[in-house]
Amino acid sequence: MARRQVVAAVAAALAAVALASGCGQAEEGGGTPAAAGKKDLTVGISTLGLSFPFPAAISKGIKAEAARLGVKVTEVDAQGKAEKQSSDVQDLAGQRPDGVLLLPVDSGVATGMADQLKNADIPTVAVASQVGDPKTRQLNDVYPGLAALVTQDEYGAGRKAGELAVKAVPKGGAIAVVEGAAGFAETQQRFRDFLAPAKQAGVNFNVVARQPGDWVPDKAQSACQNMLAAQPQIKLFYAESDDMGVGCAKAVKAANSDAVVIGVGGSKLGTDAVKAGELYGTVCYKPEDLGKRAMQVLHEQLTGTKKYNAQFVTYETPPITKDNVGDCQPQW
Numbered sequence: 001m002a003r004r005q006v007v008a009a010v011a012a013a014l015a016a017v018a019l020a021s022g023c024g025q026a027e028e029g030g031g032t033p034a035a036a037g038k039k040d041l042t043v044g045i046s047t048l049g050l051s052f053p054f055p056a057a058i059s060k061g062i063k064a065e066a067a068r069l070g071v072k073v074t075e076v077d078a079q080g081k082a083e084k085q086s087s088d089v090q091d092l093a094g095q096r097p098d099g100v101l102l103l104p105v106d107s108g109v110a111t112g113m114a115d116q117l118k119n120a121d122i123p124t125v126a127v128a129s130q131v132g133d134p135k136t137r138q139l140n141d142v143y144p145g146l147a148a149l150v151t152q153d154e155y156g157a158g159r160k161a162g163e164l165a166v167k168a169v170p171k172g173g174a175i176a177v178v179e180g181a182a183g184f185a186e187t188q189q190r191f192r193d194f195l196a197p198a199k200q201a202g203v204n205f206n207v208v209a210r211q212p213g214d215w216v217p218d219k220a221q222s223a224c225q226n227m228l229a230a231q232p233q234i235k236l237f238y239a240e241s242d243d244m245g246v247g248c249a250k251a252v253k254a255a256n257s258d259a260v261v262i263g264v265g266g267s268k269l270g271t272d273a274v275k276a277g278e279l280y281g282t283v284c285y286k287p288e289d290l291g292k293r294a295m296q297v298l299h300e301q302l303t304g305t306k307k308y309n310a311q312f313v314t315y316e317t318p319p320i321t322k323d324n325v326g327d328c329q330p331q332w
Contacts (some may be wrong), residue, residue, distance in 0.1 A: 028309040041302055043295070044097040044122075045075040046088050046113075048105040048129070051269065052080070052215070053243075054287050057332035058128055058305045061291025064100060064123050069299050071206050082106040082183065089113040099123040099298045107185035111143060118145035125150055125299050125308075127294040128287070143311040145300045150294040150313040154189035157283045160319040161190070161262050162197040163280040165205070165236055167321075172198065173235035176209040176227045177242045178220050187212075188239045190264055208234065217247030217269075224251035228259070238260045242270025242282055249278040266320060268330035274322055281321040284328035289315065302328075 043066065048058045059075065066073045074097060078085035082105040092100060093116055100117055102124055103112035110131040117124045128151050131143040132136040142149045165175070177194075180187040198205045208225040213220030224237060228251060237252070237259055239245035245263025252259045263270050266284030298312055300306040320328045 018282050023201050027238075031210075040072060041099075041299070042072045042074060042097045043298060043302075044092040044100045045073055045103075046078065046085055046092060046097065046100065047075060047103045048078050048085065050077045053323055053332045054241075054265065054285075055128065057188045057287035058103065058291040058294075061288035061331075062127075062295045063291075064288070065292040065295035065299075069295070071295070071299060078105050079106050079178040080105060082109040085109070086113060089116060093117060093122060094118045096167040096273055097122065097326065099125070099302050101125050101127050101294055101298060102131070103127045104129045104131055104185075106183035106312050107131060108183070114143055114145055116174050117159060119278065123202060125294055125298045125301070127151065128290060130185040130189070132185075134188045138313040139185075139189055139305050142312050144310055146310055148311040148313050150290065152290070152317050153314045154186055154284055154331075155193045157264055157285075157317050158190040159193040159196055159292070160283050160317070161238060161264055161281075162194040164283075164319050165194070165238065165260075166197050166201050166203050168262065168280045169205075169236045170201075170203060170235030172204040173206065174208045174231060175205045175235045175236040175238060176211075176224070177207060177232050177238040177264060178213040178223055178248050179210055181214040181242075184215075187240065191238075195237060198254075205236075213239065213244035213247065215241050215243060215265065217243050217250075219250045220247035225255070226246035227259055228252070228255045239263045242267040242273070242279070245270060245279050245282070246273050249273060252276075255276050265332075266317075266328045266332050270327055271320065274320060274325050278324065281319060282328075284320050285316065286317075286331050288331040 076088040085105045107130045126149045165326045190199045211223035213223050237248050242263040242265035249261045260280045263282040
């Protein structure tokens, strides 16, 4: 009797092993991508600069989602320098990560990095900024070789800022633009459709001045001081980021000007300024959500859950004023 039980147990164990092996072979033969069962995926992150609040928030979102998915990350910081980012990406490629998330410093220079990663057969997702010359390539015309571009609809955000401008200054007049830094695609993209709502409404906005604020409050404050000194009739400033908008608002207040300031970004600094009446409005960006989505897209590409080929991926960025500022929960 005991012998029968032992034989039966051994047979059951062998059957279980055979069944497990058979299931594994069936999965493999059934077309499941090799990467789908891969353990310990590693993703390289090349960020444009962790000292800047927006990309720092994107990085936070990327890492949170990577932790949830069990993905290891290796991050390098370009510190706002395109040449350093080129070197960083070269180093990352040499480490052979499973994929790369690229937050470009300079959209034009980034084409070489994207090509390098493609030639190394490393799937790459661009995040928050276009790869390619924004003067010749549309935002949703994703650079060949990238799995995807995950970003805001910068054209749409500019248009929404323009809608706010029409509400703020319905009779039109002289306006000025506080631009971002040279080399950033967003500097052009956020302005491209800004005047479209005014034109559609029959409101005449005359752009009398444009100066860079390099994305930071103090430089934007100086730029707005200079523009107001030269053009005191300015009715509205369009700052291409909230940080610059807050700096510009200080210049407007110091000059005793009635000019309205509109920003872009939905930062805590910006939404607080909207609540205080320093900014008329902004456009609500969500960088942590953006980082999480970028990580999801690359993970789907690496595991074969979903395949991307130069795909444009975006999300909603609503316009915000004092009336609905509670709808924008700042993520940076």
